[in-house]
Amino acid sequence: MRLALLGVVAVVQFGLCPRTLFGYAHRPMWLALTAFAALGLVTIACAIWVLRREPLPTAVIAVGTVVALAASVAASAALPPDEHIGAGDWPLGLVGWHLLLLLLDRVPLLLTALAAHLTSSVAQFFLAGGTDRGRVGTAAIIVFGAVTLQLAVVVFTRVLRRSTAQAVAAAAERDRQAIRVAVAEQWEQGQRAVFAEQLGEVLPLLAGLADGELDPRAAGTRQRCALAATQLRRLFAENDDVPDPLVHEVSACVDVAERRGLDVSLAVSGAAVDVPADVRRDLTGPVATTLSAARTRARVSVLRTDDEVRVAVVSDAGTGLAAASSAHVEVECGVYGEHTRMEARWRRTS
16 A cells, blocks of 8 residues: 555656646745655655565654655745645645655554644645635635545555455464364374274174184183273273373273273373373383283383383283384383283483
8 A cells, every 4th residue: 555655646746746836936946846855855765665565664754754744834835825725735735645655554643744734734824814715715625625535545544454454364264274174184084094903903803703713711812802992992092182191091091901800000100291192002002912911910100201201011911922112112021920011111302
């Protein structure tokens, strides 16, 4: 909008006003020319920033406003007495456009400056003898027309900016909604993949039991069932919105073991830390494996420090347990007599 105003000011000053300036006998002429030149310098100074689409510096606005108002007073003082607020009063409209160019973003200051400019012009009109009723009526119409046009520009600019801001806000909200939808779809796809992976291990077990290929009384079958139940319970717990997801998922594994009659103790040390979901799966995997193989008792511990997170299980599962490390989590397994200790470790700095 300011670029358009710059064009209006340039056309009015350098295209329309020179004919009026040199078409009337100003007294003194040098004062009118000085005022015209000062307004031209204000236009050029504003153009330096407006053409680069940069905001006007405060110093330029302040100095330009003072110069424009001073030029208004000087140019009006040099007008012929019968041309105040008339056909020869070129500063009346020109200075108003300069003030619009300078103070478009500062409406209260703009209205104050316009009021000062019009007050000066009207005062000089009456000082020059403009007391005739006909001249007063004509002057009022001219002032009303000039002010109405310039104030209409102010109103239009504010409406345009408000509409633009609303459009930008609406577009930003649409973008946020689209991002939320995309994130939700991605999360849903991830959950489906995880469920498919877990069910891929459970379905053969169910099929074997249904076909009679697996004996539910066999220790190996019962252990596979216990492992599947623990994994599914942990998977369901993964979707819960809780302050400490890791401990919540470990507790879910412990709960399944306790329902099987195991004596399980859980110890947690350290403040809660942010652990990614895939890392939590790798950390709790050994817990599920060990608890599903335990016979009577187990002890689970969760340790969080600034550098790493450890989840360890000691149980009477005996030998034969194994768990592989992943890209993020290191798994160690050791057998001490009848007890098996399995520990998963995630280094936060890795």
